[in-house]
Amino acid sequence: MMIDTHCHLLREDYENVDEIISHMGNNIMIVCGTNPKNNLEVIELCERYPNIYGTIGFYPGELEGLTEKDFKLLEEQLQLPKIVGIGEIGLDYHYGQDNKSEQKKWFEKQIELAQKLDKTIVIHSRDAAEDTYEILKQHHIENNRVVMHCYSYSVEMAKKFTALGVMLGVGGVVTFHPDNTLSRVVKEIDIDHLLLETDSPYLTPKPYRGHKNEPKNVEIVAEKISEIKGISKEKVLFSTTSNAVRQFDLDIKVC
Ligand SMILES: [Zn+2]
DSSP states (O other), X not given: OOEEEEEXXXXXXXXXXXXXXXXXXXXXXXXXXXXXXXXXXXXXXHHHOTTEEEEEOOOGGGOTTOOXXXXXXXXXXXXXTTEEEEEEEEEEOTTOSTTHHHHHHHHHHHHHHHHHHTOEEEEEEESOHHHHHHHHHHTTGGGSOEEETTOOSOHHHHHHHHHTTOXXXXXXXXXXXXXXXXXXXXXXXXXXXXXXXXXXXXXXXTTOTTSOOOGGGHHHHHHHHHHHHTSOHHHHHHHHHHHHHHHTTOSOOOO
């Protein structure tokens, strides 16, 4: 069994979402929302497919125009049984820092909501390692279930985040270069702290670069991790699946 812990399966990205989902067989997908509109699509997919769970939230790049009403609705939607987490939420300074305080405000508000409802926190963090770490530390997230999706920072930061109990999502980037930062993170960090993801439709692994990514490629990520760590693919799948079940508090038995 394998779990793609982070993918976006929106109608606007795929001609036939149902077909893409069928490629996963009985394997599990955790579909991620980023704004009020596509959060609804996530909820709909969770209702239609037994092997799909969802996380919903407000992405740092899409905060414009959000209101308190949206936040209230998010709180209600988070109570749905198959909505297992809040996210992706976080900080993204890649395109500038002029709305830094707005990003921090929504990030903290959503962390506090996750803590109130005991939901998993799914973090997007880009070019903002220090601020992300400080906010998590200030909020004492060691008592929560936290995932940092598409982990992209150093080995040193990975050690600091995992010490807080954060799980690191590893995706297609690990296949891009034989010795990139993420490969070093995968080598150094224990498998007990790693999760598989695709971030579909983005970040397609080698050798399918140039094509749209899809959840079934999560197996390629597992193969790459097995190669880097020198352990069997079965061991990678079993460990990462168990980690995901625990970190998202999923009601399934790992086999
Ligand atoms: Zn994503």
